[in-house]
Amino acid sequence: MNEFLQFYGANQISPVSQNLDDLELHFGRRIGLYRTLGLAASLFEGRDILEVAPGSGHNSIVTATFKARCYDLVEPNPTGFERMVGLFKEYKLCSDSVRFFNTRLDNFPEKKTYDIVICEGLIPGLGDQGVFLRQLAGKVRKGGILVVTCADAVSVFFESLRRYLARLLVHRLVDASGTRDGDLQAVRVLLPAFQPHLNALSGMSRPAEDWIWDNLLNPAAASLAASHEFSVERCLNVFGEEFYFYGSSPVFMSNWSWYKNLPLDPRDYNKAFADSFASQRHNFLHHDELSLSDGAASEPLYRFCRAFSLELEQRIPENWAAITSGTIGKDLAHVRSVHTITRQCGLRQSEAAIAEFLALFDGGRIPDAQTIGEMTAFRGAFGRGQQYLSLVRA
Numbered sequence: 001m002n003e004f005l006q007f008y009g010a011n012q013i014s015p016v017s018q019n020l021d022d023l024e025l026h027f028g029r030r031i032g033l034y035r036t037l038g039l040a041a042s043l044f045e046g047r048d049i050l051e052v053a054p055g056s057g058h059n060s061i062v063t064a065t066f067k068a069r070c071y072d073l074v075e076p077n078p079t080g081f082e083r084m085v086g087l088f089k090e091y092k093l094c095s096d097s098v099r100f101f102n103t104r105l106d107n108f109p110e111k112k113t114y115d116i117v118i119c120e121g122l123i124p125g126l127g128d129q130g131v132f133l134r135q136l137a138g139k140v141r142k143g144g145i146l147v148v149t150c151a152d153a154v155s156v157f158f159e160s161l162r163r164y165l166a167r168l169l170v171h172r173l174v175d176a177s178g179t180r181d182g183d184l185q186a187v188r189v190l191l192p193a194f195q196p197h198l199n200a201l202s203g204m205s206r207p208a209e210d211w212i213w214d215n216l217l218n219p220a221a222a223s224l225a226a227s228h229e230f231s232v233e234r235c236l237n238v239f240g241e242e243f244y245f246y247g248s249s250p251v252f253m254s255n256w257s258w259y260k261n262l263p264l265d266p267r268d269y270n271k272a273f274a275d276s277f278a279s280q281r282h283n284f285l286h287h288d289e290l291s292l293s294d295g296a297a298s299e300p301l302y303r304f305c306r307a308f309s310l311e312l313e314q315r316i317p318e319n320w321a322a323i324t325s326g327t328i329g330k331d332l333a334h335v336r337s338v339h340t341i342t343r344q345c346g347l348r349q350s351e352a353a354i355a356e357f358l359a360l361f362d363g364g365r366i367p368d369a370q371t372i373g374e375m376t377a378f379r380g381a382f383g384r385g386q387q388y389l390s391l392v393r394a
């Protein structure tokens with residue numbers, strides 16, 4: 001049982017719904033995402049598709065229209081599973097080619113391999129990744145395509161800062177045993193602080209309550225930037241012997257090799273992409289800006305973001321309740337280092353947002369929900385969150 005399943009199960013939630021009011025927009029986004037990854041919708045036609053962890057199926061109803069020969073969906077959380085089946089019925093997408101499995105990947109009984117295997121929003125934050133990733137990779141046929149998501153301490157740094165504020169806001173409410181009431185109450189406390197931030201994010205397609213459950217209260221959201229990170233770098237390391245890099249969203253990779261001179265071994269082929277990522281890490285900090293710097297800032301930026309995330313992950317609820325100004329001062333030292341780097345590499349929006357975050361604590365204050373809700377420069381500061389990668393099995 002991993003942190004996702006424990007947390008969703010204890011609270012009987014599946015906080016991953018998408019706004020379906022404008023179906024054309026939703027379909028356009030999903031089709032566009034897969035096209036960016038090199039997966040035009042026509043590539044699914046007549047193929048065998050496996051989706052692991054579809055949640056409540058809001059994204060899967062789009063994939064279900066691509067005329068796959070077989071579309072298997074493997075979702076263990078009962079709340080998400082029931083909503084997914086309900087959604088497929090509502091949109092009349094149930095057919096002989098669609099099969100639902102209410103189980104974890106390790107208990108999935110089907111032995112065959114697939115042309116396309118999709119696993120979105122699960123691996124970053126998942127403990128014991130090694131076993132899971134081997135099982136996932138084993139489901140992809142030779143020449144088949146694997147789609148996964150990655151995230152790291154830089155790409156979710158602004159979310160980590162919000163988690164920090166959230167922990168301070170709810171520290172008296174959070175029940176150490178993690179009961180449902182405690183968390184429901186926490187959602188109510190956090191809404192006025194963070195709803196204005198989400199309103200400032202154009203393209204936001206999730207209900208604020210879902211976002212708070214999944215990004216501020218779910219323990220997996222803390223570990224995805226720390227002990228259970230799954231960055232683009234790690235993804236290429238783990239899958240790099242058996243898979244070729246194929247595509248990414250956002251599109252940021254460059255490889256100027258002449259096709260006649262491309263390495264045949266996947267490990268060698270992927271090196272150019274791993275280098276491309278390593279030199280651009282700082283550009284994942286803020287969703288709305290890029291730096292013209294040479295990339296020297298990437299490594300120290302990552303190190304300070306990660307140090308902050310590790311502190312955040314390791315602190316138990318009792319220690320949040322009893323937090324002292326000395327501890328806050330130490331936490332903010334990492335944030336100050338990140339702030340200095342944003343100034344050095346000209347990430348002006350990030351610099352202003354972090355300065356406003358730091359100012360919340362001036363004079364030993366701890367900010368309340370209203371003050372957080374009224375932030376200006378910080379309000380629209382969100383990282384590039386999760387990145388999608390597609391890979392082809394060698």
Ligand SMILES: C[S@@+](CC[C@H](N)C(=O)[O-])C[C@H]1O[C@@H](n2cnc3c(N)ncnc32)[C@H](O)[C@@H]1O
Nearest residue numbers: 004016053054055076077080104105120121122
């Ligand atoms: C954050 S949600 C992502 C849902 C959806 N893919 C999305 O991107 O919106 C993670 C999902 O992974 C599922 N999950 C957790 N452990 C799993 C496992 N071992 N095998 C399959 N699914 C799992 C959870 O139940 C949950 O629905």
